[in-house]
Amino acid sequence: MTVPETMRAVRIAEHGGPEVLELAEVAVPTPAAGEVLVRVHAVALNNTDLWTREGAYGRPGDPGALSGWRGPIDFPRVQGADVAGRIVAVGTGVDEGLVDRRVVVDPAIYDGEGPDANPVGLMGSERDGGYAEFVTAPAERVHDMTDSPLTDDQLATLPVAYGTALGMIERGQLRRGETALVSGASGGVGVALVQIARARGARVIAISSGSKIDAVREAGAHEVVDRARDIVEQVGAAAPEGIDVALDVVAGDLVGEGLPLLREGGRWVVAGALGGYDVAFDVRRLYLHNARVIGSAMHTPTHFGLLMELARRADIQPLVAATFPLREAAAAQRELARRGHVGKIVLHP
Template identity: 65%
Template sequence: MAAPGTMLAARLVGHGGPEALELAEVPVPAPAEGEVLVRVGAAALNNTDLWTREGAYGLPGDPDARAGWRGPIRFPRIQGADIAGVVVQVGSGSDAGLSGTRVLVDPAIYDRDDDDANPVGLLGSEKDGGYARYVAVRADRVHDVGDSPLSDVELACLPTAYGTALGMLERGGVRPGETVVVTGASGGVGLALVQLAAARDARVIAVSSAGKLSAVRQAGAGAVIDRATDPWEQIASAAPGGVDAVLDVVAGSGIAAGLPSLREGGRWVVAGALGGYRIDLDVRRLYLHNLTLLGSSMHTPAHFRALVDVARQGRVRPVVAATYDLADVRRAQEDLASRQHVGKLVLVND
């Protein structure tokens, strides 16, 4: 099936506010050797889209530098990491049988080709992504989800948020029956953590804003705590023996305040810094109690395959807050930045 010559895309033309996104007719990418062309059915938004647009990631040795997820961005860049769609063209050296397959795209660019590879780049940041009608991706990064009961909109919610959440659960060694705390529980990754942790039969204590606690409880949290109170005091009461793990996307001062809530040998997994990226920590509390403080960035190829299995079986149904046409991408990013919603925001193509 041949793709048309041009397509509508939302391109980032520099760092800045929503005005840095422009809609343009651009050439449809031709799949190179080892790639396929995917017609995008839906593309979900993530905080990384906002921070990449703003250049908020800093650089080693210069935390205030304007940079993307892994360094300087080459503009113009089509944003959008999370893509569900259909393969419409196959490049040389790729499996011709992929044509016509409904797929979920692994957005990570890895440092090597093995199951435990580390993500060192991302679609929509280091390579053009899915804020477009079509996207060219590596053939080995598309996964057949033709038998999934999830819609394209639901599938598109999974790669970054649920992939990051699954990476945190796996790296943190969360097992059935354990008690975990999820911070920032109403956001994309936070809600994914609640759902996935509950699906593996962990007891979830979720921290979120007061107006979103009911939605977080419906997602699977056994206990919900208003972040405006003293959450760590309440967590100590809810789990007097300490919690097994904290799954944290907030960081900031909460790490030092919450570390005593871990049991002996407990794990603290960090995958975000919504509350600030600098901490003041008494390291003695770390080693004297055999605690683990672990950074977790996205997922590995093995994690993503496990996530695809979740999608195929429909074991978790992502919460979708709103959908938008691609032409409304600026409004979608503004709504994402307002943090008034619970669940994912998704761009859809006709």
């Protein structure tokens, strides 16, 4: 296709509420050496979009400081980490045979080149993202999904939510036959955790509420406990021998209250703070039982490669809750913040 000179993009020029999202006509980015240009077919929303817009990540020693995912943002910034689309141009040194391949972009900016590198930046925060008609990405970070039976919308749900989920599961060393506890199970990462843990052969106990309980069970949870009631009592009844791995995106009081649920050698993996970042727990429950509390930020290149293999085989079926046109990005983010849905919200540029 002929690449136009300008495109529509949704940017933020400052931290704030949904009103700071602006639809603008901007230049189509030119892929640098080693990069590709992707026409965006679908871009999914994440809590990272909300928190980056709000500047809610804080900084070491100053938790209340306005900050992007890993530090100050270079404004204006195009949001959006979850991109599915087609390559339409390549930069110097990139195989031209990639043009027209259907791809998913790994949005992580890593601290090195190795397969186990850690993410230290994120597309949509530390570099421009996919709330746009076109986006550039390093060629080594695009994964060919041309033959995947999943739709573009489904593919767009994968990078952050499913990448985060698989990173948690891998770092928590969840094995077939073990019991996993999933908090925040109706959200994007939560549904991904349920689906991937179930596909791995684990018994999945999920925490959800109200009308979402049935949907979480349909996503693959063996048991769903109601967060409006005593969670520890319910989980204890559902898993009287204890939990092997807790996959937690809520944190807050749940960590201190839930640690005693772990079996000997259990692992509590944290990748979010929906319930609060200020956590306290009885350290005796940690060292007396050889338990581990593990922090998990997104995924490694190895984890992402494993996720793409799952998607090529359609071993997981991502749930798309709603779609919006790009111009309604603010409305889409408001819908995400209401947390009334199960699955992911997707924008169509």
